[in-house]
Amino acid sequence: MPTIGIDSVSAYLPGYRLNQGLAAELAVPPELPLAAPDEDGLTMAWEALRHLDVTEAPLVLRVPGGDLEPRAVAAHLATSGPLRTPSAVLPLSARTGATAALTAAPGGVAVLADHGRPADPADPPSPDGALALRLGTGRAAEILAVETLPVLAYDRWRDTEPTGPPDPRFVEETLLATDGGELLDRLVKRAGRTRDDLAGVVLSACVPVRAPRWAARWQVPAVWTAGPEYAAGRLAAATLRTAFERLVAAGPGSLVAVLELGWGGDALLLRAGPDIAETVRIEARASLDEYGYRLWTRTLSTSDSAMWTSPAKLRREAPALVGLTGTRCATCADVAFPPRHTCDLCGGTDLAPTELARTGTVVSHNLDRLFAAPDRDVQMVVVDLDGGGRFFGQLAAGSSRWAEVDDRVTLALRRLHDGGDLPHYFWKAVLP
Numbered sequence: 001m002p003t004i005g006i007d008s009v010s011a012y013l014p015g016y017r018l019n020q021g022l023a024a025e026l027a028v029p030p031e032l033p034l035a036a037p038d039e040d041g042l043t044m045a046w047e048a049l050r051h052l053d054v055t056e057a058p059l060v061l062r063v064p065g066g067d068l069e070p071r072a073v074a075a076h077l078a079t080s081g082p083l084r085t086p087s088a089v090l091p092l093s094a095r096t097g098a099t100a101a102l103t104a105a106p107g108g109v110a111v112l113a114d115h116g117r118p119a120d121p122a123d124p125p126s127p128d129g130a131l132a133l134r135l136g137t138g139r140a141a142e143i144l145a146v147e148t149l150p151v152l153a154y155d156r157w158r159d160t161e162p163t164g165p166p167d168p169r170f171v172e173e174t175l176l177a178t179d180g181g182e183l184l185d186r187l188v189k190r191a192g193r194t195r196d197d198l199a200g201v202v203l204s205a206c207v208p209v210r211a212p213r214w215a216a217r218w219q220v221p222a223v224w225t226a227g228p229e230y231a232a233g234r235l236a237a238a239t240l241r242t243a244f245e246r247l248v249a250a251g252p253g254s255l256v257a258v259l260e261l262g263w264g265g266d267a268l269l270l271r272a273g274p275d276i277a278e279t280v281r282i283e284a285r286a287s288l289d290e291y292g293y294r295l296w297t298r299t300l301s302t303s304d305s306a307m308w309t310s311p312a313k314l315r316r317e318a319p320a321l322v323g324l325t326g327t328r329c330a331t332c333a334d335v336a337f338p339p340r341h342t343c344d345l346c347g348g349t350d351l352a353p354t355e356l357a358r359t360g361t362v363v364s365h366n367l368d369r370l371f372a373a374p375d376r377d378v379q380m381v382v383v384d385l386d387g388g389g390r391f392f393g394q395l396a397a398g399s400s401r402w403a404e405v406d407d408r409v410t411l412a413l414r415r416l417h418d419g420g421d422l423p424h425y426f427w428k429a430v431l432p
């Protein structure tokens, strides 16, 4: 196969953390990255995409979340900026692995988000995050080979009890020893390489695996997994992020294989490009050990789903609100947001749409104790945007402190509320 170039990579890791007591109780690593209550698959995709320099491209989306419509995601990404014109959108199911997502987007942009919340608050949450990449030149990396191994495997998920749960150890042995070994051999052979050429293998299997054991068994320098054991097989963004982190560490020319196993498997062979260090960007939001997790999982199931606004009003106003577009007065040059028909300052009516800056300075704030936020009071801020225009809205959830006058902030797209059973998004102020 011809090699597929990867031009640049951008990953986003949210900053919420469980507090230590709850992390211990749920048996999860305390450093587990979790989306804030106002983040979801869409907003994390937005965060990952905004550092890629793309305007128009076919888009492949793997954004889990029961209430997210793929076309709504694409519309928000297009209106709010990071990808101005998605020329075609290929939505992928939340079960799509990293290999399939990457190879489905030749010449375009692939966005993968891991996002979920356990239905039962007593279950551990899996790590959240997103990764976006642009295909094109091989500055960041190249896909040297892709292999897939479809396998019929009806009976082998269970050991003795026909109705019992799958036995992870049994599955690990059959899955990794047979399918994994065969897939890895076929992958390196297809690229004219051997296992000795690899810096290591990133492994995502549908069961927890003992990685060091498989490094020895497969005779490769290292086997890495992404995320904790109980999230096995569910993480596509984290799997690819791990592969790119390893390629950066191993340097230009190094080879990392990605193996995704379960009912056979898919595999990728990645080679680090000449500019791997400069073209892979991983943004981890500063961690915050303050989390109303229990309260939030309870709140999620409540019916905050009354229609907040009319469809007509939404259609009229949403493009300018989500697009962060205001108006500039031709007479006195005042910039207003939301857009006006008449200038607030001079009464002029010659107003033209103007795109607003996404950075600014806090000029006023107060606390809203009535907004239905799951974790704590919501701070409302007034921000004078650079280049004109005044923004009034919430401070993003997961901020490490309250905003103060003269704080510099950035605006980011976040989840505002649910209405009519659909999530609604608006800009919020984020402290550095």
Ligand SMILES: [Zn+2]
Residues within 6 Å of the ligand: 329, 330, 331, 332, 333, 334, 343, 344, 345, 346, 347, 348
């Ligand atoms: Zn004016």
